[in-house]
Amino acid sequence: MKRMAPALKEPRSVGSAFHERPRRGQPKTSMADPKKQRKPGRTLATSTAGDQRKADEKATKAFTAFLADRSAEWHWVDE
Amino acid sequence: MRRYVFDTNIFRYASSDEEFADRVLAYSPLAYSSVVLSELRRSATNEAARERVASIVKAAHRSPNQVNPSFADWLRVGEYLEGQLPVGKKPSAEALTLLRKTQNDALIAFSTWARGYIVVTCNRADFEPLAAFFKPAAKSLVVEMAPAVATLP
Numbered sequence: 705m706k707r708m709a710p711a712l713k714e715p716r717s718v719g720s721a722f723h724e725r726p727r728r729g730q731p732k733t734s735m736a737d738p739k740k741q742r743k744p745g746r747t748l749a750t751s752t753a754g755d756q757r758k759a760d761e762k763a764t765k766a767f768t769a770f771l772a773d774r775s776a777e778w779h780w781v782d783e
Numbered sequence: 784m785r786r787y788v789f790d791t792n793i794f795r796y797a798s799s800d801e802e803f804a805d806r807v808l809a810y811s812p813l814a815y816s817s818v819v820l821s822e823l824r825r826s827a828t829n830e831a832a833r834e835r836v837a838s839i840v841k842a843a844h845r846s847p848n849q850v851n852p853s854f855a856d857w858l859r860v861g862e863y864l865e866g867q868l869p870v871g872k873k874p875s876a877e878a879l880t881l882l883r884k885t886q887n888d889a890l891i892a893f894s895t896w897a898r899g900y901i902v903v904t905c906n907r908a909d910f911e912p913l914a915a916f917f918k919p920a921a922k923s924l925v926v927e928m929a930p931a932v933a934t935l936p
Contacts, residue, residue: 759845760786760812766842767789767813769835771797771804776832780795781825 785923786814788850788895790888790904791822793927800930807903807927814900815843816850818890852894859897860889863916889913896920905929 770776787810797804820840827833843849852860864882868874874882888906892913895902903925904910914920 756847759848762842763813763848764811766839769838770794773831773835776835777829778798778826778832779828
């Protein structure tokens with residue numbers, strides 16, 4: 705029996721979405737839309753500095769609370 | 784930013800002497816050493832003391848306010864302790880006890896100095912040799928005078 709050559713498959717179609725993707729460096733559609741762009745606010749750097757200040761205040765407060773509690777009892781060894 | 788790290792004896796004397804407490808309250812901002820917190824935890828003998836330590840642990844949760852010994856810090860401590868033992872001789876029981884006692888101080892000191900922070904302690908005798916070993920640390924050691932009635936172990 706003569707073997708038949710396999711039927712040629714049609715090339716896989718490339719989804720249209722692929723072609724619509726923005727090129728590298730180009731903003732995505734949602735960011736390109738001025739209505740959807742992020743409004744200027746706190747930058748990452750300022751929020752980190754603010755968080756750090758709060759953490760420092762918390763650290764100092766914890767030490768003050770440590771000193772204020774006279775009901776705490778300790779058994780000091782080797783310090 | 785340079786932060787101050789209290790040795791355990793600062794907590795000890797500040798909790799029992801008001802004048803000393805007022806003096807050390809001037810140090811700011813603070814960071815907490817996990818080694819010191821561990822020593823505080825083992826020294827807490829009632830619920831109130833444990834809660835005090837727990838609140839400091841919570842406050843030190845953010846990384847710039849906590850100091851933990853790293854791989855390099857542990858190795859440096861080993862190098863320091865190695866230099867305290869006689870070469871080619873079996874160390875005495877006293878020498879081994881001293882090494883165990885010194886290890887925590889060295890961990891506190893080296894991990895604090897490696898981050899550019901400042902150690903505050905009452906223990907001049909043990910910390911000055913550590914500062915001499917960790918050369919750039921000379922200006923990162925503050926020695927507070929212990930209250931008159933207190934005696935250092």
